[in-house]
Amino acid sequence: METITRDMSAPTRRRSPLPAAASGGLRVCLFTDTLGDVNGVSRFIRGVADRAHACGRDLRVVTSTNFEVPSGANIFNFKPLLACAMPGYKNLELAVPPRARMLRHVGLHRPDVIHVSTPGPVGLVGCTAARRLGIPLLGVYHTDFPAYVERLFDDAAMTWAARWYMRRFYRRFRAVLARSGGYAGALDWLGSGRVVALRPGVDTDVFHPRHRDAGLWGRLGGAGERVRAGSVKVLSIGRVSVEKNLPLLTRAWRAVIARTRGAGVDAQLIVVGDGPYRAEMERELADHPACFLGFRHGAELSAIYAMGDVFVFPSTTDTLGQVVLEAQASGVPVLVTDQGGPKEVVEDGVTGLVLRASPDHWVEAITRLILDSDRRVHMGRAAHALMQQFSFDASFDQFWAEHERVVRRAHLSGGR
Numbered sequence: 001m002e003t004i005t006r007d008m009s010a011p012t013r014r015r016s017p018l019p020a021a022a023s024g025g026l027r028v029c030l031f032t033d034t035l036g037d038v039n040g041v042s043r044f045i046r047g048v049a050d051r052a053h054a055c056g057r058d059l060r061v062v063t064s065t066n067f068e069v070p071s072g073a074n075i076f077n078f079k080p081l082l083a084c085a086m087p088g089y090k091n092l093e094l095a096v097p098p099r100a101r102m103l104r105h106v107g108l109h110r111p112d113v114i115h116v117s118t119p120g121p122v123g124l125v126g127c128t129a130a131r132r133l134g135i136p137l138l139g140v141y142h143t144d145f146p147a148y149v150e151r152l153f154d155d156a157a158m159t160w161a162a163r164w165y166m167r168r169f170y171r172r173f174r175a176v177l178a179r180s181g182g183y184a185g186a187l188d189w190l191g192s193g194r195v196v197a198l199r200p201g202v203d204t205d206v207f208h209p210r211h212r213d214a215g216l217w218g219r220l221g222g223a224g225e226r227v228r229a230g231s232v233k234v235l236s237i238g239r240v241s242v243e244k245n246l247p248l249l250t251r252a253w254r255a256v257i258a259r260t261r262g263a264g265v266d267a268q269l270i271v272v273g274d275g276p277y278r279a280e281m282e283r284e285l286a287d288h289p290a291c292f293l294g295f296r297h298g299a300e301l302s303a304i305y306a307m308g309d310v311f312v313f314p315s316t317t318d319t320l321g322q323v324v325l326e327a328q329a330s331g332v333p334v335l336v337t338d339q340g341g342p343k344e345v346v347e348d349g350v351t352g353l354v355l356r357a358s359p360d361h362w363v364e365a366i367t368r369l370i371l372d373s374d375r376r377v378h379m380g381r382a383a384h385a386l387m388q389q390f391s392f393d394a395s396f397d398q399f400w401a402e403h404e405r406v407v408r409r410a411h412l413s414g415g416r
Contacts, residue, residue: 036067040322201395
């Protein structure tokens with residue numbers, strides 16, 4: 001096993017030693033470009049690492065970032081050779097990983113299978129490791145980058161280039177795990193091996209109504225102090241960017257406030273996260289009740305969810321939307337569009353509403369929920385109950401079983 005030193009150029013390991021895997025147990029090495037970022041992909045990978053550690057599975061997470069990452073016996077962060085802010089996304093990092101050192105590390109681990117979670121520079125190192133070691137490769141299709149490019153630039157050539165790159169990246173994968181059934185059925189164009197829907201999962205202890213905290217807003221400081229105790233709180237949590245369709249929410253919120261003020265109801269939009277659209281969104285809502293809290297983590301984030309009354313997620317490009325699961329687990333009704341993966345984890349009319357991506361539909365739906373406290377409460381209870389069916393443990397078990405299946409099939413086929 002590679003010696004782990006304390007300097008920043010070596011992978012860090014600070015928790016208790018990794019539990020020994022069962023004799024002959026599967027060894028998995030997971031490569032990711034995102035782990036220190038604040039997003040659903042990072043939270044999913046952290047959850048996988050924690051669950052693997054807890055049940056003695058031999059999984060290593062390999063990344064390369066200057067961002068702070070969780071301390072864990074199975075998390076290895078290699079200092080980048082070079083890193084800069086991603087163009088247009090100052091809160092995202094574009095890193096050049098130390099390829100040779102990472103490949104040596106993986107060679108010493110001797111994994112049975114390589115998992116790649118992101119199609120970036122670190123993911124490319126994972127692909128190289130699989131090829132050199134002659135072992136199978138699989139991964140999760142977390143982010144629909146071609147859809148993001150189309151939404152951001154509306155340029156056919158750039159969208160085509162994004163699809164070409166994704167096909168080239170995933171063509172060697174023995175299996176691709178999709179975050180929702182809809183995406184599993186629509187990924188044939190990748191040209192990879194087996195595509196399977198990964199069961200959604202959420203930590204129902206971390207995200208739970210019991211985390212409600214009436215004193216939360218005063219302790220947050222800054223914009224948090226402007227959150228009024230008696231207001232109806234409409235939450236938006238995630239990357240504040242155009243590809244999340246937040247311009248639709250901005251436009252809709254101005255019309256919602258005109259209606260709720262006329263009805264004598266106090267409502268506030270609480271935006272958690274950051275991104276390239278934040279400054280413009282703040283300007284456009286400067287004369288409307290909206291509080292921008294920036295990034296929030298851990299217990300604070302759990303409490304913010306639990307203190308919400310309505311959760312809005314107008315994205316049309318997400319493969320799942322982990323935040324939609326987290327909001328419902330926290331007892332908050334959700335509004336999502338009828339495009340992408342989020343609609344698959346919402347019972348329309350019961351735990352939330354599935355809407356067309358039209359400002360008029362969103363204005364009407366948000367206004368009605370703000371004005372109907374009984375409906376909000378009933379939907380929130382139903383949402384929390386529904387999420388008990390989506391345990392993260394069950395999601396991890398399927399995740400692990402798919403890796404075992406890929407390795408078995410590789411051996412049966414006479415080669416890896």
